[in-house]
Amino acid sequence: MNDETPKLKALARLTALFSTNYAQYKSSGYDESNARTDFIDKFFEMLDWDVRNEQGFSENYREVIREDKVKIDGQQKAPDYCFRIGGMRKFFVEAKKPGVNIKDNPEPAFQIRRYAYTAKLPLSILTDFDEFAVYDTRIKPDKSDKASVARIFYCTFQEYEQQFDFICNTFSKNAILKGSFDRYVEENKNKKGTTPIDEDLLFFVEDWRIELAKNIALRNPDISIYNLNTVVQKTIDRILFLRIAESKGIEDADLLKTVSQSINVYEHLNQLFIRANIKYNSGLFKPESWIEQVRIDNKILSNIIVNLYYPDCPYEFAVLPVEILGNIYEKFLGKTIRFKGVKGGHSAVIEEKPEVRKAGGVYYTPQYIVDYIVQNTVGMLIKDKTPDEIAALRFVDPACGSGSFLVGAYQYLLNYHLDYYTNGKNKKAAIKKEKIYEAAHDAYKLTIAEKQQILQNNIYGVDIDSQAVEVTKLSLYLKLLENEGNEASGQLFRFSDMALLPSLENNIKCGNSLISTDFYAQGDLGLSDEEQFKVNCFDWDKEFAGVFKAGGFDAVIGNPPYTYLISDEIQRYFQWMYKYQDYQKDLYLIFLEKYSKLLKQSGTFGVIVSNTWLLSVTYRKIRQYLTLSYRWRKILYLPEKVFSEAVVDTHVLIFDYNVPKENDYFDVEVCRNKAVTQMHTVQFSDIPKDGSPINVTVNPKGRILFNKIIQQCRPLSDYCNIYNGVKPFEKGKGKPPQSDRVMKEKPYVLEGERTGKEWSPLLRGSLIHRYTNRWNSDYWIQYGEWLAAPRDPAIFTALQKIVVRQTGDSLIATVIGPGVICRDNLHIIINNSDLSLLFYLALVNSKLLNFIYEIINPEKGEALAQVKKSHVEQLPIPVINLSKKSDKTAHDNFVALVDKMLELKLQEHAEPNPKAKTMIQRQIGAVDGQINEAVYRLYGLTEEEIGVVEG
Structure with a gap:
């Protein structure tokens, strides 16, 4: 408690000051800004937080983000404080002036709960210094909730000293670094109503899809199933984008709500989309006459739009992480719209895609895995490089889905560039060249133009699903605008006709990464339209001619599909085109072979895949290919289930496309509770090159012992x-x-x-x-x-x-x-x-x-x-050899010991007396030890080798 004594004394002085002038601070003339400066900032500084960034951390690693008031339609759009560790949000604090009744007024509680629930933060704080309330912000907020709903702690300033242990041990910076905050969250999880925002928002988005699909199918009897899926997807994407842009102040407040109240909602929406196309010029709002001619009932669209606004909407889109939206869309893309009935009729239903059904569902890659892969590929390749050098690098996800890996790579690049430009020696030139600008006092942001350039220079993706391609683009656009406000559409472009978003038509493309147009060399295959879409041939060297003229991509990242429904025609093509496959039942194996066709020499791939390629006796060819063609840099062992719904066991591979040398080494790391630690280093010469199964998790001494035993024994x-x-x-x-x-x-x-x-x-x-x-x-x-x-x-x-x-x-x-x-x-x-x-x-x-x-x-x-x-x-x-006396003696000794063990086991099972049972169990332990010692002698193990086994 001695360490806390200075803090308690400082807290006592602060509460005494507040008490002395209590009437003044509670008056209407004392505002929130003064309360933050005089009391709230100082309170959190006592908890070790660098509220004013006196340590001079870069923009990406400031411990506390203090927001200026941003109000749209009378509603504040961002919390007053965001507390972070290593750039990662941990909790929000919403400040009020002391005149506000925090204990009983439901509006401030609803406000902080909306922020933190949308940002997927477990706890957050509401305070005016006079009162201090902690909310479990995993519980979905509702506009009818009382102020006490989801509140798990409350005290007044007179109780701060009494409650300081709890506050300090939960919300101080040191408490978070030591894990106390996370432990408290874990101990208080699974309460009623704690539905994560990604699950909750997915429910709403899927509901929008089915309502739109049914209505469009009813009102447009000639529409094809492909066009129905397309118009539904585009309508949802466009509405969500504009609503998020509104929440950031990039669009006018209530833009969509006003349209929803018009006589012909869809017609006015299309007019809005046309204006948005001029403003953003990205392809997201590109006019298509057939889409504009679709008929949709006003009621359907109005219902979707109205429920995106305060107070009906429990989400605050201004703080919605793009990664959460990607998670939602990844699962959203696992289903498709089908016509119901033999002839289709005009009734639409939502069904899981056949390939998703076969795979057992859609599995979104957790953010910590995305970050690990990006750091060890993109991060490794750009380390110590200048922005001009980085501009020449190309990173691709050939099965990009909703774009989670590309968004992660883009975020890493944005952080690196901002750190580079705000470095003391570079800052002045970066401001002059309009790479960064000062958004607030001593707080800098990359300009929109710079963020556009990074995106177009470095980020590439392909997916067989056209809807996934559109979602990837949407995710990248939202990441580009993530920290922007109304200055993005105003101040930054006063003297420029540049659109807010770049076109990604040359970066993110639709096609089958594994099948080129030589697929049709098999002759007339008589494929149906649906089968044509599944084949969806893609010629990498033509679609990305500039990239391959320069030698290929610098890095491949992602989570390739593990299973797929493959037609006979595609199966024959794979057998003809890919030479290192024993049989094709897992597409990820073909992707592992394909990467060498996409990478530059010395390029890197970083992917999360099933561990069967290393361990299955049937996958000899791909194992031999990867051991002979790549320099292994890292393998991340994942003993815990990464995909909670899936049974597949996975690991992460970081391999360089270089012929390996026998004296090369690679690291084997393990991830437990999202924390990565080193297991051991493996010399490449210890890895079999004949395609034999490989267990990289065994430490080098264990591997040497394993090889010794295998060589002197028979199976x-x-x-x-x-x-x-x-x-x-x-x-x-x-x-x-x-x-x-x-x-x-x-x-x-x-x-x-x-x-x-x-x-x-x-x-x-x-x-x-x-x-x-x-x-x-x-x-x-x-x-x-x-x-x-x-x-x-x-x-x-x-x-x-x-x-x-x-x-x-x-x-x-x-x-x-x-x-x-x-x-x-x-x-x-x-x-x-x-x-x-x-x-x-x-x-x-x-x-x-x-x-x-x-x-x-x-x-x-x-x-x-x-x-x-x-x-x-x-x-x-x-x-x-039983004719050899020593072998015969050893053999007979084993038989006698096992006979004794079987007899003791029967006695143990039949014995009702606990004391007698314990005596038998001790004998069993002794015989078991004798058997193990005899086995060690039989295999000729040394004391050191026995230690390896026992360890």
Whole structure:
């Protein structure tokens, strides 16, 4: 508490001053500006915040952004303070004059909640120094809410000293740096009403889409499905853009609202779009006569527009991050409008796109992953360069979706340029050349012209979906205008006819990044219009002729699609065009091959992809290609699910298009809780070049040990046959000969029913534990043709077999006798050698082979981890010669130890006395230790190598 004593003394002086002149400060003559200067600024300075930027941080890294009053239509459009760490918003503070009743007046509460909810900030503060209120701003605000709704803390200035621990430990800069703020947020999450803005706004946007689609389909009976999707998308994009421009003061207040009250709303909207086209000249508002002739009912458009305005609208568009809008649109693009009925009729419905349905949904890349990739590609390439040097660099996302990676790259470039120009030695020249201007006292911004130039010079993208292309452009335009106000359309262009937005027609294009026009060399394919759109051939060298004349792109970034519905024609094309594919079931593998055709020599790609390319035994060609053609710079291991809705395991690759050298090194990093740390450095010579699976998460010592063991052993499949268990009849997939001949559980299978030969015990994975089978008449099955596939009789008749549980992140096995049917969540090992099956069981359950297994298939800690049959087959087994006395002794010792272990496990399960059970468990631990020590001796491990395994 000693560290806080000076702060408490300063706080006591400040509250005493306020108390002494209380009546004056509460009077109408004392305004908010004075309250901020006299009290609120000083209060937050006590919490270690550099409110006045006395440290002289650059614009991008000021700790506190203090906004001047911006009012549009009588409503303030930005919070008074934004508190940031490393340029990232943490919370807002809205200040009022002391005469305002914060405790009971709902309007100021609604105001701060709208700001912070829209900005997706969890907590924010409302204060006039007389009162101090904290709101949980994850709870969606409503205009009818009382001031107390979502308020989680309240005190008056007389209670500041008493409540200082809470305030300081939550909102001080040091508390945020130490994680106290985030912990407090985490402890108070999942409260009723905490719907994130991206989910909430997506609901509204999708509702607009269905209402527009139904109405346009009804009023325009001849419209095609493609044109229907286009006009709906453009209408939503244009309305959103103009509403956001209004909120920033770039457009007149109530521009859209006025139009919504006209006699013919759509006609007046189109007139507005034509004027916007002249002003912005970007393609976003480019007039198209067929779109202008579409009929839309007034009621539909008016309802959309009115609900975008205060107080009906819970969002403040002036502070809406572009990244959140991108998240919304990414999911929005996963669905499409279809006509309902055989002949279409004129009823429209919204359906998930087939390729999205197959992939299990749309997965938006989290911002921290975008930032990591951009920093390690764009950031690396522009480091220490001048703006003139950067102007020659080209960055592309060949599957750009809603544009999240391009927006991230653009933001990084904007930050770099502003830092460069505001550097002391560059500032004067940058102002003279109109690269920056002073927006407020000692606060600078890039000019619109400079931001336009950066965008057109550096940012490129392609997507097969025309709607995605339009959304990417929209996202980039909104990023360009993100921190602008009314000066963007006024002061900056008093002497210029330059439009506010640049054209991106030459930068962001629609096409299939993987298919060129040579696709049609296959002959007349007789493709339908819909199939033509799916093919959507794209010739990179023609579409970006200038880029490829200069050698190609400097960096490729993005998140390529992982799965896709591929026609036979496209499949044949891929097999002909791409030479390093074992088979095409994941498009990301083809993208990994395509990147070398897009990059300059020494160019870089940074992408997040599935980790199957490194680990699957089937992907040998692409693995060999990437190991021989690229210098690996970084791999970011992602043990936590990046895409919460998806089951795919991912990692980030940062590779340079350069032939690697054996003495090259690359970094393996790990990301946990969004924090990146170094795991280890790997020498490239340690990576197999023959296409063998690679586990980069193993530290170098573990890799050396792994290679040593693999070289001196043979795979388990050389000694044993490994099978998958049987798959019972699945409902909806054919019909069994008798309706009751399916898997039955104990309640339905009585003793008298099991007298025939058809019934057999059914063993499931959940019943198997190390050296233990917990089956106890739980499940039975009638085995026959109705099961998924016939099986080798040996899996039923073998006197002994090892079963390995499929579900889990480690090897769990035991031995069972004949006559038991194993479910398909078990793998079956049947001995085909002169060694005892118990010998193999000891090895499979040992620490060493579990260590080896984690290298072969690194799914440790993953929620949906699975032991795969192919990985069991690869387990390394030493060569044992039973005619050799030492080998025979070692072998027999394993058999004796496992016999003892199986006996102890049965005793443990049957023992009801807890004390006796504990004694048995201690014996089990001792035998387990003996087995592990014997395994280490068998494989010839040194003490240091044992340490690697145990570690």
